[in-house]
Amino acid sequence: MIEERAVVVGIDGEQALLEIVRSRPCGLCGQTRGCGISMWGRLLGHRGNVFRAENRINARAGDWVVVGIEEQALLAGSLAVYGVPLALLLAGAVLGGVLLPASFGADVRSLAGAAAGLLLGLLWLRGGASGRGLPARCRPVILRADTEPAVRNLFQ
Numbered sequence: 001m002i003e004e005r006a007v008v009v010g011i012d013g014e015q016a017l018l019e020i021v022r023s024r025p026c027g028l029c030g031q032t033r034g035c036g037i038s039m040w041g042r043l044l045g046h047r048g049n050v051f052r053a054e055n056r057i058n059a060r061a062g063d064w065v066v067v068g069i070e071e072q073a074l075l076a077g078s079l080a081v082y083g084v085p086l087a088l089l090l091a092g093a094v095l096g097g098v099l100l101p102a103s104f105g106a107d108v109r110s111l112a113g114a115a116a117g118l119l120l121g122l123l124w125l126r127g128g129a130s131g132r133g134l135p136a137r138c139r140p141v142i143l144r145a146d147t148e149p150a151v152r153n154l155f156q
Contacts, residue, residue, distance in 0.1 A: 001068040005146050008063045009050055016055040016142060018067055053140040064146040073138035085121030092117020 010017035059065050096113015097106055104112070 001143075002071055002074055003066050003068045003143065006053075006065055006067045008059045008061050008065060010061055011055065011059075012052065014055060015052045016059050016065075017050050018053050018065070018140075018142075019050050020067075051140065053142050055142055057142055057145060059142055059145065065142045066144050066146050067140050068143045069140045070137055076138065081125060084124060085118055088117040088121035088124075089114050090117070092120070 004020055006018040006020050008016045009019050053067050057065070093110045093114035096116065097110040100109040100112060102109075
């Protein structure tokens with residue numbers, strides 16, 4: 001099981017809303033939440049990522065906890081997030097080159113098909129982004145309260 005420290009930012013029924021906070025700032029951007037140097041960090045405003053986890057320990061907002069996820073679930077999730085849009089992009093490029101009318105030109109057909117495939121892949125990811133439809137073994141879960149003072153002192 002992969003474990004990480006997080007802070008509870010809210011409660012929604014039996015689930016806690018968590019945000020991972022790095023114990024040390026990023027060596028590139030100095031941020032402890034979100035990304036401060038990449039294109040995504042600039043576009044999204046250095047927001048932290050809030051996610052849901054099963055709240056087995058009845059944690060409350062403001063509590064520091066240790067959250068865990070199975071290694072296989074992380075591997076499968078990574079494959080879905082990166083592999084599915086890439087596969088659909090490539091399939092779209094091939095199908096666009098074959099199915100669209102020849103009057104558009106080969107490059108334009110492939111580019112249009114690739115864009116359609118990527119868009120379809122991103123929409124597929126967006127539909128499953130809530131995580132509620134995931135099998136129980138693939139969902140993050142709060143394992144225990146975090147009592148390590150070094151992490152808590154970071155924000156005091």
